[in-house]
Structures are given as C-alpha cells and as structure tokens.
Amino acid sequence: MARTADRFAFETNWGPRFSGDGSEFRLWAPSAPSIELAIGDEAGKPADFLTMERDGAGWWHATTDRVRPGGAYGFRVESGLIVPDPASRRQVGDVHSLSVLVDPEAYEWRSADWNGRPWEETVFYELHTGTFSATGDFAGICDKLDYLKETGVTAIELLPVAQFGGRRGWGYDGVLLYCPHEAYGGEEALKQFVDAAHQRGLMVFLDVVYNHFGPDGNYIGSYAPEFFHQEIHTPWGAAIAYDEQPVRDFMIDNALYWLEEYRIDGLRLDAIDSIKDTTDTPLVKELAARVRETFPDRHVHLTTEDDRNITWHIERENGRPALVSGEWNDDFHHTAHVLATHEDEGYYADYSRRSVAQMAKALATGFVYQGDHSEHRGKDVGVSSAHLPPTAFVNFLQNHDQIGNRAFGDRLTDLAARRVVECLQAILLLSPQIPLLFMGEEYGDTHPFCFFTDFDGELGEAVREGRRAEFKKFAAFHDEDARALIPDPNAQSTFEASKLDWTMLDRPTYRRRLEMVKRLLEKRQRLVVPLLSDGLTGGCGEYHVSDDTLAFVVCWHLKDGSALHLFANLDDEPWAIPSDVVSGDLTCGEVLHAYPKGADETLRTGVLPGPSAVFRLESQKLIAGKNG
Incomplete structure (x- = not known):
C-alpha cells in the first residue's frame, strides 16, 4: 500500500507493478510450458512478444520499459492464444482485448482526508450504474449525488462494476475483477465519482463476486487450470481453488485494492454460501480480518449475502463488528413481501401463513429461521441470532435480486396496496436495523428492473432459454406460450425498459412518496441513530x-x-x-x-x-x- 500526498495505490500480487523506469509484468501459471508478454502497438493490437521467466512458485515474470502508461499488453500462451491480464486495470476494448498499463497514482484526490462514516449511520441506496441515469455511467451518478444526499441516503451501493462480457449486464458475470467496466467510464471515472460522493459526505460501497467468474472472457483456465477445482461443482461451474495461495491472494488483494486505491468505504460479498473453500480458514474470515487490520483508522465496512442464516461472521467484540458489519436479511424481505402481496410460491411458501409473527421475530431478533425447519428447503435452517444487535442486519423491501429475479422484473410498488407499502417503508426506515433502498424506491418507481445480459450466439441462446426454464415451476408459467412472454435478457429493449424514469418526480403522487421518505430518514438520523452508537x-x-x-x-x-x-x-x-x-x-x-x-x-x-x-x-x- 502506497500513498503520495493525495494519490493512492495498492500493490497487488497479481497484475503489473508499475515503475517509471520499467514495469514488472506477472502471471501465475504453474503448469504452463511457456508464457510470453504481448506488447501492443498504438492501435492496441499485439505487435511484439517478450519471453517471460518462471520462478519456483509458478509465477512468470518480465520487466520492460517498452510498455508505458496507456500502452497495451497481454500474454501469449503455448497454444498461441493471446489473453488479457486477469488483474487488468483497464482494457483496450472488451474482455477479449489487450489490457492497458495504468499508473495507479495518476489520479489526485480532492477528498484524501475522508475517513468514512460510522456503521450505524448507514442508509444504503443500491443502484445499477447502467440503468440509474440516462447516460448509464459513473458521471450520470455524479449528477444525482446532491439529490441522494437531500433524500437522506448516506451510502451508495453499486452493483458489481468489474468488466464482464458485453456492455449490458447486472455485473455478476464479471471476468476482469480489477477492471471497472469501460462502458461505465473506466477506472478514472469511478475514482471521480467516489471522490465527488465523499465531498458530499456520502459513502460508496461496491458489490464484489468471489464465488465464480462469468462465462464470457474468462481465460484463466486456459493457462492456469490450477485456479479451479473441476471436481467441485457450483451453480456456475467449477469451484475456485481457494486452497492455492495465489488464488486466495487474487481475491483478498482485490478487496483491499478497491478499498485503498479507489477509497471505497465498504464491500458487499455476494453469495458467500457459494464460495467452496476447502481450507480450515474460510476465505471470508481471512479477508475480513485483513480488511480490519489494514484500515484501522478508517470506517470501512463489509456486508454479506448468505442464505444459511449463520452468524459467526457477524459476531461482535466489545459491541463492535469483529469481521463483517452486517448480513443481508432475506427473511425480513420475504415476510414483508408475503404480507404485502400474499404470494406463496417458491421460497415464499415458508412465510405465507406465519408472516406477521415472522416479521415481528425478524425485527426483534434477526433471522426468522434460527434452526427451524424449512419446508421449501427440506431441512433445518439457521442458528440463533437473538444475541446480536439489530445493526448486525441489513433489511430491505426490494433489491436487485428480489425485483430482477421475477419474470417481468415487477417492483413491490406495482404489486401491493399503497398504504401497506408505505407502512412497510416506515418500518424499514425507522427500525434500528440498517436499511437499504433500491434505486427509485424512494419515490415509488413502478418501472421494472429486469434481468439483462449482452451475450450472443450459443451462449446468448442458452441464457435466454435457461432464464425462461427457471419459471416452469410457477403456476403462471407452466404453459410454454406464457414463458415465451418473459423478456429476452439479451434484447436491448429489456435493458432500456429497466432504466429509471426520472420524469416521474414531476408528478405529485411520486413527489409525495419522496417527501415521506425524506422525513423518515431525517428522523432516523436525528432521533434513532444516536441511540445505536x-x-x-x-x-x-x-x-x-x-x-x-x-x-x-x-x-x-x-x-x-x-x-x-x-x-x-x-x-x-x-x-x-x-x-x-x-x-x-x-x-x-x-x-x-x-x-x-x-x-x-x-x-x-x-x-x-x-x-x-x-x-x-x-x-x-x-x-x-x-x-x-
């Protein structure tokens, strides 16, 4: 970790180590017979190759001054395939192009002294960069920062921004986990956004995915099969081999990199129950401990998603988080959704009859399922959580999953009675748990947020048909003709339909909802938050x-x-x-x-x-x- 005045950099195990005299390029590929550094020309195309040397730990090295900041590079493996750096900070183009050498200290921060905000002050606003604004980029978020601050939001949570295949997607199919997507503006634009947020007293959180890579543009297995356990399966393919130290370093360094080099205030670790770690120390435990150790003087926070209802990672020491600050509490969402909509299919079946008692239990003691039997899952779920403070849980009525994983991306506002929704919003925003709003929820947006991707060919067809097949088990989609009406994830129109409509704020009904949320959040910060510290x-x-x-x-x-x-x-x-x-x-x-x-x-x-x-x-x- 390095800091020069108002410039920040984090030296990672993977990726180039930048130097004005000559940068060192590194790649871990222990069984590869040869690796060459590909040096790009002015057009970003491979023009020359430099032989790399392997050390005893399986790392290939080459140091050269022939790649300057802004210059293109990649790696040529034995088969002749030329691949980008898996720790690329910027790409010439898409995930299949060469990478670009970046000077990590090129950006001068205006908010260099920002140290964050205490956890209890957190009010999350989850947004998708591509659909939040008309421009669909980090600059578009910057244009709304004053609006978000005036609303009472204190923390903007970005869906994953690491570069994925195509230009449209939720971000959970990222393959270049160190590289902010060029469709959103790239690494400098992300730093500018974080800087602008900090200048307004707003925290920025980033959703990160350490349980799998996406299907388009992940070349790691072609030169380092040791990165994966082919014999261990996950919903997305072979499990990541966290028993290999370089693999473990890749992800832990990634977390520290976002927090230091981009001054991110916190991370949400996606679906940690799907991280298949065969070591004695779970990745999340080691990662969280490293974060706490590395940033003792900043308010840096971690949240997790985990459907097991476990608590070891959110336990407190002397009243404060020892590892993870808060767990996304799906139980609260499910009870609220069932009460508001009366839906009872899928996982909602576990909540349909006892939802009032379950909501009260979730608000008072954390999880609903604390070792109880789940009929939907066919097993006992969870452990006791009553000993934890309310701030160990992040509650929400809507989020990207709970909207976007519906067939048509329906929002709660469009599914339930207005008075019930407004009661639930008050419960969400004034209860002592950490509240989360999904973009547009503050004014009652009724437009859908659909599942969308940007794949073509066989992959595009597989994603489209797989998406529709997911809904066969629901009564409304038993019929094939009904499933055919589900929006095509790869269609441009599906993406466009998911964009926020900011003109809704010109209408009295939606302005009224926004003013109600503003009042609730003002009361939360003034009257409730001081009692949570x-x-x-x-x-x-x-x-x-x-x-x-x-x-x-x-x-x-x-x-x-x-x-x-x-x-x-x-x-x-x-x-x-x-x-x-x-x-x-x-x-x-x-x-x-x-x-x-x-x-x-x-x-x-x-x-x-x-x-x-x-x-x-x-x-x-x-x-x-x-x-x-």
Whole structure:
C-alpha cells in the first residue's frame, strides 16, 4: 500500500507493478510450458512478444520499459492464444482485448482526508450504474449525488462494476475483477465519482463476486487450470481453488485494492454460501480480518449475502463488528413481501401463513429461521441470532435480486396496496436495523428492473432459454406460450425498459412518496441513530403478535435506557390492543412517526387502525413481549 500526498495505490500480487523506469509484468501459471508478454502497438493490437521467466512458485515474470502508461499488453500462451491480464486495470476494448498499463497514482484526490462514516449511520441506496441515469455511467451518478444526499441516503451501493462480457449486464458475470467496466467510464471515472460522493459526505460501497467468474472472457483456465477445482461443482461451474495461495491472494488483494486505491468505504460479498473453500480458514474470515487490520483508522465496512442464516461472521467484540458489519436479511424481505402481496410460491411458501409473527421475530431478533425447519428447503435452517444487535442486519423491501429475479422484473410498488407499502417503508426506515433502498424506491418507481445480459450466439441462446426454464415451476408459467412472454435478457429493449424514469418526480403522487421518505430518514438520523452508537448490545428486542389480526408490537431497548416502540397493523380492520400487552402510558414519550395521519391519536385509546404504523420513543418499556 502506497500513498503520495493525495494519490493512492495498492500493490497487488497479481497484475503489473508499475515503475517509471520499467514495469514488472506477472502471471501465475504453474503448469504452463511457456508464457510470453504481448506488447501492443498504438492501435492496441499485439505487435511484439517478450519471453517471460518462471520462478519456483509458478509465477512468470518480465520487466520492460517498452510498455508505458496507456500502452497495451497481454500474454501469449503455448497454444498461441493471446489473453488479457486477469488483474487488468483497464482494457483496450472488451474482455477479449489487450489490457492497458495504468499508473495507479495518476489520479489526485480532492477528498484524501475522508475517513468514512460510522456503521450505524448507514442508509444504503443500491443502484445499477447502467440503468440509474440516462447516460448509464459513473458521471450520470455524479449528477444525482446532491439529490441522494437531500433524500437522506448516506451510502451508495453499486452493483458489481468489474468488466464482464458485453456492455449490458447486472455485473455478476464479471471476468476482469480489477477492471471497472469501460462502458461505465473506466477506472478514472469511478475514482471521480467516489471522490465527488465523499465531498458530499456520502459513502460508496461496491458489490464484489468471489464465488465464480462469468462465462464470457474468462481465460484463466486456459493457462492456469490450477485456479479451479473441476471436481467441485457450483451453480456456475467449477469451484475456485481457494486452497492455492495465489488464488486466495487474487481475491483478498482485490478487496483491499478497491478499498485503498479507489477509497471505497465498504464491500458487499455476494453469495458467500457459494464460495467452496476447502481450507480450515474460510476465505471470508481471512479477508475480513485483513480488511480490519489494514484500515484501522478508517470506517470501512463489509456486508454479506448468505442464505444459511449463520452468524459467526457477524459476531461482535466489545459491541463492535469483529469481521463483517452486517448480513443481508432475506427473511425480513420475504415476510414483508408475503404480507404485502400474499404470494406463496417458491421460497415464499415458508412465510405465507406465519408472516406477521415472522416479521415481528425478524425485527426483534434477526433471522426468522434460527434452526427451524424449512419446508421449501427440506431441512433445518439457521442458528440463533437473538444475541446480536439489530445493526448486525441489513433489511430491505426490494433489491436487485428480489425485483430482477421475477419474470417481468415487477417492483413491490406495482404489486401491493399503497398504504401497506408505505407502512412497510416506515418500518424499514425507522427500525434500528440498517436499511437499504433500491434505486427509485424512494419515490415509488413502478418501472421494472429486469434481468439483462449482452451475450450472443450459443451462449446468448442458452441464457435466454435457461432464464425462461427457471419459471416452469410457477403456476403462471407452466404453459410454454406464457414463458415465451418473459423478456429476452439479451434484447436491448429489456435493458432500456429497466432504466429509471426520472420524469416521474414531476408528478405529485411520486413527489409525495419522496417527501415521506425524506422525513423518515431525517428522523432516523436525528432521533434513532444516536441511540445505536457506542456498541449497541444484542438481545435488545421484544415483540408481541396479535392472535387474530395482522398486527404486532416490537420494542427495542437502546442506548441511555431509551425504548423504541413499533405498533404495526397491516390488516384492513382496526386492532384493539389487549390490556395485557401494554404495560405503560401511551400518552408519554415522543411520537416519531404515525401513518396514516392521526394513527397515534387512535393508539392512545388502545386501538390501532389498519393499515398503520406508529413509532414511539420512550424512556420505559411499554409492552409485555417476548424475545424468542
């Protein structure tokens, strides 16, 4: 790791080691009989070749001054195939072209002293760079930074930006994991965006994928088959061989590279349950420990996605994250979605009948499935999470998966009643868990966010037909003609339909929703966040569920003896709160939020109208609830 004034660089094991006198080019290919450095001409085409030398650890080396910053290079393997650097920082063109030598310290940072923000202040705004703005690039996000700050967002989370095959895609098929996609503006534009965000007090998180490579442009297996375990299968092919130290270094260095060289504030580790690590120390454990060790003086955060409902990675030490700051809590999403839409197919079948009790349990204690039997999965799922603080979980009503993995990319706003959705938004944004909004959710965008790719030929056909086949198990798509209506992922029109429509903000209905979200987030930062700092302890949540309506009460014991209460009724009928539930005076304390207007006054009489949500901040516990 190097820093010169306001310029940053991170020296990785893979990729070129830049020097003004002559850069060293490196490639790990232990069983390759020969590797040559390909030197590009002014057009970025291979023009000459330089023999590389192999050391005892399987690394091939060549040092030369014939490739200057901005110059093209690659590697020629024994078969004659010329491949890009797997740790390329920039490409001449697509994933099949030569790589470009980059001076990592060329960019001068204006926000070099930025140290981030505490975890409890985080309000995520997840966005896809290509569909967020009209230009579909990092500059387009920059144009909306003031808007996001005014909304109350504190952290922008980018879907993966590492270069993948084609120019359109979610990013989870990346093959050049060190290379910001040129379609979005490349490495300098990403640094400019992060710099601009930091100048406005906004954090930037990046989604990274360490469980597989994409199918188009991944050449590593052609010269380093040792990088993969062909005998271990994942949904995307052979497992990555994390028992090989150079392979392990490739991914851990990648995480540190984004955090140091790009000043990224945090990473979301995608689907860690699909990382098939055969070593005694899980990759995530080592990676997170290295991050904590490397950045002791910055607020740097990690989040994870994992459907096993495990907790070892989000445990706390002295009230603070030891490894990972927060786990994406699918359980909360699933309970909310079922309550709002009444859907009961697929994994929603595990939530359809007990969703009110499950939502209260998730809000009070973390996961729904804490060792319980899942009928959908046919096994017991999870471990106890009640001992963890609410801030160990990232909650959401929508995200890229939960929208985009629907056949037509439907948003919750288009599937559920407005009042129920607005109750759920209040629950999301004022509860002490870390909230996440998906782009456009803040104003109630109803446009789809579809699954889209940019593959052609046999791969394109396989992706299109595979996508449609996924929905055979759903009643609405048993018929082949119905499946044919599912948008083609490779069609330009599918991508275009997924772009945000910012003109919706010109309409009163959507402006009203935005103003509501702004008010909720302002109250969160001013009244709730101060009660979450200084090592909030676990076991602080209790809840009570109605026996006959879709209503519940949750209480969280927070800092300084404060008690945050949520009274929620997602039914159409009012709920007369039983006398044995409330043990305190409902006229004391402060009302943080009442939806709809006047719900707090009705609550004073012991009745909660429906649908409604009321948050109260008290100095005492008002309910007789349970925490498990």
